[in-house]
Amino acid sequence: MRDFDEHNITAAVIDRFANTPDPRLKRIMASLVTHLHDFIRDVEPSFSEWESAIAFLTRTGQMCDDKRQEFILLSDTLGASMLVDAINHRLPAGATETTVLGPFFVQNAPIFQNGADITGGLAGEPLFVEARITAADGAPLPGAVVDVWQSDDDGFYDVQRTDLSAAALRGQFRADSAGKIWFRTIQPAPYPIPYDGPVGDMLRATERHPWRPAHVHFMIAAPGYETLVTHVFSAGDEYLDSDAVFGVKNSLIRDFTRQPPGKLPDGSDIATPWRHLTYDFGLKPLAQQQAA
Numbered sequence: 001m002r003d004f005d006e007h008n009i010t011a012a013v014i015d016r017f018a019n020t021p022d023p024r025l026k027r028i029m030a031s032l033v034t035h036l037h038d039f040i041r042d043v044e045p046s047f048s049e050w051e052s053a054i055a056f057l058t059r060t061g062q063m064c065d066d067k068r069q070e071f072i073l074l075s076d077t078l079g080a081s082m083l084v085d086a087i088n089h090r091l092p093a094g095a096t097e098t099t100v101l102g103p104f105f106v107q108n109a110p111i112f113q114n115g116a117d118i119t120g121g122l123a124g125e126p127l128f129v130e131a132r133i134t135a136a137d138g139a140p141l142p143g144a145v146v147d148v149w150q151s152d153d154d155g156f157y158d159v160q161r162t163d164l165s166a167a168a169l170r171g172q173f174r175a176d177s178a179g180k181i182w183f184r185t186i187q188p189a190p191y192p193i194p195y196d197g198p199v200g201d202m203l204r205a206t207e208r209h210p211w212r213p214a215h216v217h218f219m220i221a222a223p224g225y226e227t228l229v230t231h232v233f234s235a236g237d238e239y240l241d242s243d244a245v246f247g248v249k250n251s252l253i254r255d256f257t258r259q260p261p262g263k264l265p266d267g268s269d270i271a272t273p274w275r276h277l278t279y280d281f282g283l284k285p286l287a288q289q290q291a292a
């Protein structure tokens with residue numbers, strides 16, 4: 001076939017994928033071509049706009065390395081990450097809602113005992129976190145592996161700071177016989193997603209702000225359950241209704257309550273005011289996912 005024009009090229013390109021052996025890939029390619037062509041017909045880009053789009057995607061890729069994931073930021077800021085999350089996590093009652101992984105998770109974080117201090121010496125308002133890990137039906141899950149990570153008092157993750165020689169404000173805990181974990185940290189600060197790259201250019205050009213409300217990330221894994229990826233957000237934060245990556249859900253907001261000096265929940269003394277966060281996480285059984 002020849003003489004492709006703006007009316008017949010879409011069907012011709014889809015037809016070129018007709019021999020794709022994997023039916024899922026075949027369907028994805030046909031949909032990609034359909035929507036991409038419809039998008040182009042809709043906005044009718046000039047050649048210089050098309051070149052700008054290619055340059056934008058090129059810079060997005062070039063910005064990525066083992067510590068910076070600009071494509072995840074792009075996906076997050078376009079709401080694509082939350083949409084993928086939503087269609088993959090239709091949850092049973094009792095299961096904790098999910099939200100974006102974000103670009104700051106690091107594999108193989110330091111392993112801590114319950115009660116440990118994960119600050120790595122970074123200063124801030126003390127925060128004591130207690131969490132309980134259960135199945136969606138409320139049964140405790142001893143041995144669940146809980147990754148936590150968060151921003152510091154200035155809104156930076158350890159991987160963004162060049163002055164740290166070790167991980168800080170991240171770690172891995174294991175739930176005790178009652179399904180509980182607890183640790184000491186500091187109150188996280190709201191922070192702007194990195195905006196010194198192409199995603200930042202997009203936010204500036206569209207007069208969007210890059211801020212995320214303060215939160216602590218949790219990733220919780222237990223055999224037989226779907227791994228839970230979520231955050232707990234600090235109530236009262238000014239960015240809860242305008243999170244740059246659309247990640248806030250009401251069920252994930254908690255008061256990080258202010259407490260007077262005295263004793264921490266583990267019985268140790270504390271001479272300064274501190275904050276207390278408690279959250280009960282419910283995991284979705286894998287069987288329900290397979291049956292769906």
Ligand SMILES: [Fe+2]
Pocket residue numbers: 102104150151215217
């Ligand atoms: Fe975060």
